């Protein structure tokens with residue numbers, strides 16, 4: 156039994172000093188990345204290489220979620236907070252699994268299309284008695300930790316005409332709740348804001364890209380940044396991008412915070428800033444003063460980003476000995492395929508090496524600038540992006556174990572070809588331009604020729620001092636979960652094919668695994684209560700890749716699992732998908748297939764995948780629709796029949812005749828790929 160008083164007491168005790176003190180023994184998991192340095196390295200060793208074979212379920216609980224679950228569970232003194240899709244917060248007694256309360260921020264379901272990558276949320280922050288969640292529709296909510304009642308709610312979005320969303324977990328440092336936002340696929344201007352944790356009052360805001368140059372710059376960093384953009388591209392109309400949609404880390408000794416910035420809006424620099432330029436502060440790690448939000452310094456990983464190479468991936472602060480010298484560094488493995496070690500006292504570049512195959516740059520010079528390859532910015536030829544926009548490593552958190560000296564990275568490759576789109580216009584539906592009917596602004600056409608790369612996913616153990624691979628564990632698919640490493644000599648990771656696995660952190664030997672009933676994308680956490688160590692992982696397949704692809708026939712729904720040695724919990728039933736068959740018999744005019752393909756790309760592609768070719772993730776592949784659905788497609792699409800599930804209405808966006816063409820493409824493709 157956990158009384159409301161006990162919860163209040165536990166969460167009221169969480170503040171910056173307590174989060175710092177927790178590092179000593181890491182009994183709790185009080186902040187997203189475990190500690191301010193975001194190491195995800197637990198000092199707990201109750202579960203270790205010797206006994207992990209006895210790890211078994213303590214309890215599991217449903218999250219009532221059919222879309223992606225990306226949250227790291229926060230656990231303090233036996234109280235657990237985890238979010239599921241649509242930013243819904245669930246509170247549990249972490250030892251028994253008893254549900255304490257649920258908080259639904261009531262994100263309007265017709266808001267879903269304003270975000271690129273599934274209606275996901277990466278978790279909460281807790282501080283001085285409150286739980287903070289940033290909802291998909293851009294509000295920051297403060298909730299009473301014991302009761303789940305709302306304490307306050309703040310609109311973080313300064314311009315609701317733009318497609319801003321929030322998917323990231325807030326962090327709280329010295330009484331300020333920090334949160335960024337998302338939307339750089341659509342055209343927004345990225346910013347991060349700090350709010351007072353008690354009152355919700357805004358404390359500061361820092362933009363990652365300059366605004367309209369006819370107005371005063373907000374600060375010197377914006378003035379400096381504007382010089383690296385070409386005004387001919389009118390970046391302020393598309394917003395510029397640079398959204399800070401995920402990572403933050405804090406160094407309490409230096410009193411600095413670090414934040415990763417996203418890609419440009421539009422993606423294509425030839426359109427965004429035609430004369431070139433670095434386009435600060437896109438695709439960078441930036442150091443800010445956490446008290447004031449003032450810019451301190453930065454390292455730009457992908458100058459003039461042109462490939463959706465976001466640098467929002469998880470940042471880890473570490474103290475390493477490099478060439479005989481003690482260095483305070485940050486470690487980073489962004490989408491672009493290079494692993495960075497940078498001096499976090501002054502943002503001085505130390506080293507960068509490829510951690511997967513990379514074709515856009517051969518390496519970095521001493522100043523920390525990439526040596527680019529000809530053709531990677533072509534305005535005429537297709538370019539196969541290796542890594543692609545899915546990232547060599549996406550948001551799935553990595554971890555750093557100072558005992559092995561290794562970083563554990565969910566590495567991957569998803570093939571994609573991009574080609575400059577000379578017909579691109581801001582906020583305009585152009586058939587053939589991916590998702591442009593929903594407001595995407597990329598400036599590229601995709602897969603105009605077939606990619607040659609092979610998809611892959613592996614857990615990569617990387618030595619950041621020597622910048623080299625030490626071991627890897629191969630998977631059947633990209634898009635595997637975030638990692639956790641422990642003083643018990645272990646690495647934990649969930650997999651796309653629906654398992655939760657423990658490895659020997661030194662050797663990579665698999666020591667334990669269990670099925671969990673769905674592909675896993677989130678990272679686990681570990682914590683202790685009454686001397687017993689537990690490991691928790693939230694499960695629910697999704698995110699941008701998981702919407703249209705899958706690697707297991709097990710289909711969730713979202714669930715949180717807690718494991719302990721000799722646990723006696725009963726494994727829940729694992730649900731198999733209904734076998735799917737390619738749709739047949741829907742009448743269509745073959746001449747409609749071509750125009751239908753272009754409309755499909757601009758309205759459906761990045762959620763539903765290629766009909767009959769992708770197999771469908773948490774969103775169905777339309778090649779496997781029923782004939783009834785396709786025969787009634789116009790009515791379903793144009794009246795918003797699926798809005799509750801997150802699909803927008805296409806009323807006013809598509810005509811009946813255009814829907815007919817899309818149906819022709821779906822049925823035509825199903826017929827074309829059906830085995831003879």
Ligand code: PQQ
Pocket residue numbers: 225271272273275321322323336337338339340398400417418463465544545546549550697698699700
């Ligand atoms: N989100 C995911 C996910 O949760 O699976 C994957 C991605 C995002 C990306 O690959 C992105 O590029 C991305 N970009 C933005 C952006 O540009 O603002 C936001 C997000 C997001 O908020 O989830 C993603």
